[in-house]
Amino acid sequence: MDAVEKANAERQKQWAKDQKVGEGTYAVVYRGREASTGRKVAIKKIKVGQFKDGLDMSAIREVKYLRELKHQNIIELLDVFSSKTNLNLVLEFLDSDLEMIIKDRALVFLPADIKSWMAMTFRGLEFCHRNWILHRDLKPNNLLIASDGQLKIADFGLAREFGDPGYKMTCQVITRWYRPPELLFGSRYYSSAVDIWSVGCIFAELMLRTPYLAGESDMDQLKTIFRALGTPTEQDWPGHTKLPDYVPIGQFPKTPLRDLFTAASADTLNLLSQCLVYEPRKRIAAKDALSHSYFFAHPYPSHPSKLPKCAAQLTAALPLEELDGNTLSGKTNRLKRKLTSPPDETKTRSAVARRLDFTKPTPGS
């Protein structure tokens, strides 16, 4: 065996796969652990054999960027190895995501909690942008939550570099509800401002507990945006009518954010509105957002360990013997290119969870 293949085999041996936690058309995600320490990990196995062009672009992007980006608020890629025709990404194990938390009706969010999640999102994003990387798919289910409460940006399958003027980029990125108007109008030259719009939508969603701008089609998305924020004028957003896919959508009046976000502080609404500025060049940068007065005003951000957690997250910390019955069934197939175990299998066991003491950190988590 070649030295390179040998090294690959050695790496493979360091990681053990336990149960399958999700399966999609192009990847299978396993819960696993580091053989030497027992540390929990997620192993994303990408089936490469099926692609006629070899390693596919989203796997390549994910590996390329995560190999370079090391930050507390970005998911850590621990290792990469191949097995036969599969590519395996070993990622840090994260037990839930912001979407699950938002949807969990049992949880109550304090303004300080939202501030904490926003601070962590902006920190991770500022690091991406400082490294000239656009994420291009920010949404609550790509913001994963570690057992200590830290938020981590994940899924770099659509990420790319930016900053080279004159390079065309595709406008078919970012999940529709989080997609900024310049992309909906077909802009092929854009910047880090596209990610900021998504963060603005997530910010609003954390307060509303439901997606803020949920359009039913790309066309309807623009209408939904304009209905919420008013149709932009030439003064608001110079030149937008010249964008490739511009169509007049209709005239909607501007309504103050205050009408919808009745309980939010002035600082909160100020930062939110700066994320949702139509003119991309005037939208706030991640770096400036971090020094926005919102983050320095009372109430201060909650400590990550004190943030609300899903029941699923609590049970995930349990040793397996504590769980009854068939926890290993492969029924949980709702993998949306994500890395965490779906909540379904464990949610029903929250009754068990509550009786146990979770204050002690579990070994290896």
Next chain:
Amino acid sequence: MATSNKTLTPLYEASTQFKNWRHSSEDLAKIRSSLNSAAVAVIRQTLEAYEPGSSLAVSFLTPDEELLLVRLYISKISQLCGFFRFPEEVEATAVSYLKRFYLKNTVMDWHPKNVMLTALFLATKTTNNPISLEAYTDNIPKTAPSDVLELEFLVAQSLGFEFAVWHAHRALWGIWLDLQTVPTAPPDRALLESEKYDAAHRHLRNSRLSDAELIYTPSQIALASLSLASPELAAEWAEFKFPLGSPSLSRLQSIVASIKTLIQSSSQPVDVEAVRAVDLRLKLCKNPEKVVGSKAYLAKKAEEERKAEEKRNRKATDVQQAIAEGDLFGDELTRGLAVDDDDDDD
């Protein structure tokens, strides 16, 4: 915030390139000679195993001869990129991949022709300039899609899956932009002195044939290329960045001087005849286990197949046993059995 108190690491210093792909020239020589002698030992043994005495007549390649062959294929990357009209980033990335590959492998195991084609194809994808494999191989004589695909994992593994590369041509562009805004800049410098930038860029392209990028930083190589084209401009930029007489300036000057030598010595065109002779000898001394159809190759395949068969049998026995014990869905985990790694067909 806790993070803002720390001094920020320069972006480049956080890169995998900075951490894993910089060597001294002595280091490079050592890596190459140990790869070379390890390969020779293995191939000699394989040859002897199939035909005792047959390795005595074989003249193996030296590390320098291997390097010569790699250099020829680096120059082929430029030609192909010109043909496909790939952006410079693709070309530069593919060149880096090919060089990095041969810091982990030898040409006696893997001929640079197919490695080069795979490195280039991979580079189109990692730089976000993908084309279909068919469109790629259809335009390259005597090349099938499988020639590229078969090596893709090996190339990616050899690169440590570190696909991001920092390029000197970007640094040169940055220096050129700086030079247009320094206080000493004459008006219209971009227009009036553009041929100096072009000349620097030609030197920079030549630097790709050398080991410069494995030893120096992109901006050092860029400055050296500029210095070859116009020592005055290079000095103007350096003096703008560093106070006169500062130790870092004199250190920089000596680095630039060594890179200039390196670039100049690699700008002579590759001697095609010499390479052809090396390539002819390579046909006789390459690893027979990697020559499709050879006895050694067939034997290796048979051995691999035997191991796979053994594994399948073991798996079947395990399942049988589990059924017999009636715990098909039972305590698999508590027994510490991991999920099988090779369930490709699920």
